[in-house]
Amino acid sequence: MQREVDWIAEALERDPTKTQTGLAEALGIDKSGVSRMLKGRRRLKFDEAKRAAEYLGVSPAVLERAGFAEPEETYQAEPQAERxxxxxxxxxxxxxxxxxxxxxxxxxxxxxxxxxxxxxxxxxxxxxxxxxxxxxxxxxxxxxxxxxxxxxxxxxxxxxxxxxxxxxxxxxxxxxxxxxxxxxxxxxxxxxxxxxxxxxxxxxxxxxx
Structure with a gap:
């Protein structure tokens, strides 16, 4: 059965320049959090999935196939305040x-x-x-x-x-x-x-x- 984080594990195996440490830095969490996530002990949030895809160079289409398509109402409700x-x-x-x-x-x-x-x-x-x-x-x-x-x-x-x-x-x-x-x-x-x-x-x- 395909898990929601399998695409991350596959991307890490494909590219030796991408590491769990680098992924942790991209997500703003510690390395143990990445390890728990890859073992299925921690859920991957939508915003974390987007940052992981950016770090790993993964197409947004992969996110959608993994069930991380952003709900339309969330996009419409996003605040317009200056970041x-x-x-x-x-x-x-x-x-x-x-x-x-x-x-x-x-x-x-x-x-x-x-x-x-x-x-x-x-x-x-x-x-x-x-x-x-x-x-x-x-x-x-x-x-x-x-x-x-x-x-x-x-x-x-x-x-x-x-x-x-x-x-x-x-x-x-x-x-x-x-x-x-x-x-x-x-x-x-x-x-x-x-x-x-x-x-x-x-x-x-x-x-x-």
Whole structure:
């Protein structure tokens, strides 16, 4: 009998770059919650199913087949109030390394149309020119940590298991990636460097909005 979460388990098996840890971050829950969900001990909510599909790159049609079609009345009743996106403080380190303070936002901005469905999206001001001329000092950078970056895209490399008050990060071009290594470059710094995929994750960076 097909379970409502089998599509998630199948997507995780298909793509080695997608993990239960990454899925937990996309859903905003801990890894044990994902484990319980995959074992059928925790129900998957509709909004969680949408975020899981975005993280896993799964078609909305798969959600409908799994019984997650959004009721029409829910869509019509959705509030039209302006949604806001958090901006966090940032500081520059050496050789293009930045530090983000993710404890509390310094301000909030209206959510841009490209953020639709990206509940985890946030922004910060570039503290130096590590990625100039693509991104300049003081320019707003918007990132969705729930959506992994692909090779060839702008990405924010974020250290895993780091303190929220001083989270290391690199705004970069993701030159290539495997399940073990990220290779990145920065316009303003030069050179190509390698980072362990076990200790870092590459989050999607939005274009200018």
């Amino acid at each position: 806001l996106t958090n901006l966090y403080a940032s500081a520059a380190g050496a050789r293009g390394e930045w530090f983000l303070d993710l404890r509390r936002p310094i301000e909030r901005r209206p959510q841009a149309p490209c953020f639709l469905g990206a509940d985890l999206a946030f922004g910060f001001y570039a503290p130096d020119d590590a990625m100039a001329p693509r991104f300049h000092r003081g320019e707003l950078v918007w990132v969705n940590p729930g959506r992994p970056a692909a090779a060839g895209q702008d990405a924010l490399l974020i250290a895993k298991d780091s303190p929220p008050a001083e989270t290391p990060a690199y705004l970069c071009v993701l030159e290539s990636m495997t399940s073990y290594v990220y290779r990145i470059s920065q316009y303003g710094v030069g050179g190509v460097r390698e980072f362990s995929a076990a200790r870092w994750r590459a989050a999607h960076v939005y274009g200018r909005v």
